[in-house]
Amino acid sequence: MNAATARHILDTIGNMFPDAHCELNHSNAFELTIAVLLSAQCTDETVNKVTADLFQKYKTPEDYLAVPLEELEQDIRRIGLYRNKAKHIQSLCRILLEQYGGEVPDSHDKLVQLPGVGRKTANVVVSNAFGVPAIAVDTHVERVSKRLGLAGWDDSVLEVEKKLMKRVPREEWTITHHRLIFFGRYHCKAQNPQCQVCPLLDVCREGKKRMKTSRIRKDKEQETSAKRQVAKKRLQL
Numbered sequence: 239m240n241a242a243t244a245r246h247i248l249d250t251i252g253n254m255f256p257d258a259h260c261e262l263n264h265s266n267a268f269e270l271t272i273a274v275l276l277s278a279q280c281t282d283e284t285v286n287k288v289t290a291d292l293f294q295k296y297k298t299p300e301d302y303l304a305v306p307l308e309e310l311e312q313d314i315r316r317i318g319l320y321r322n323k324a325k326h327i328q329s330l331c332r333i334l335l336e337q338y339g340g341e342v343p344d345s346h347d348k349l350v351q352l353p354g355v356g357r358k359t360a361n362v363v364v365s366n367a368f369g370v371p372a373i374a375v376d377t378h379v380e381r382v383s384k385r386l387g388l389a390g391w392d393d394s395v396l397e398v399e400k401k402l403m404k405r406v407p408r409e410e411w412t413i414t415h416h417r418l419i420f421f422g423r424y425h426c427k428a429q430n431p432q433c434q435v436c437p438l439l440d441v442c443r444e445g446k447k448r449m450k451t452s453r454i455r456k457d458k459e460q461e462t463s464a465k466r467q468v469a470k471k472r473l474q475l
Contacts (some may be wrong), residue, residue: 267367299331326354378422385444
């Protein structure tokens with residue numbers, strides 16, 4: 239992909255979702271870290287419903303460690319994999335207190351060493367909480383990047399991230415991450431992407447394939463309908 243096409247894609251998505259932002263509710267770096275940890279294999283909507291009460295009950299790392307693990311599990315039981323996530327949260331809080339004075343570190347390298355915090359989570363935290371440019375690749379970003387040709391079909395998540403970092407100006411990494419998520423979540427959906435009204439159809443290999451398949455199916459349906467009409471008329475004669 240050439241630079242002009244990449245710029246066209248970024249500008250188009252930017253015009254569609256100029257106000258894209260992190261949809262996980264939080265008021266500080268610590269809450270954001272907990273929210274992103276909980277969001278693995280779970281929707282932001284569900285996480286926000288759970289954290290509405292969770293963040294009222296637990297304000298600091300000490301609060302999460304002051305209750306039995308079973309109680310924390312019950313507090314987040316609506317979240318997928320809640321047992322493992324409860325363990326990760328308490329382990330993470332313990333490390334924050336022992337090594338970082340109870341504060342979330344602003345270093346990506348230190349964040350990925352925390353329990354339950356992978357590369358994606360670390361990227362989200364450093365970019366949204368500390369203003370460090372980063373591109374976090376979740377399912378939406380990966381899907382959209384591959385469909386639009388910003389990355390290869392067989393690229394790993396890390397490879398997708400590296401290619402986006404090359405194609406997108408560094409100062410646009412964070413906002414592009416949010417815009418790609420919004421584009422994937424509300425327009426280029428996994429099952430029913432809005433290809434027929436997509437302004438990027440001309441550069442989308444997935445969209446072209448889907449529209450071609452749709453036309454072939456429609457043509458066959460029209461052909462079958464026409465044959466039925468002819469057969470019906472013959473019977474009437």
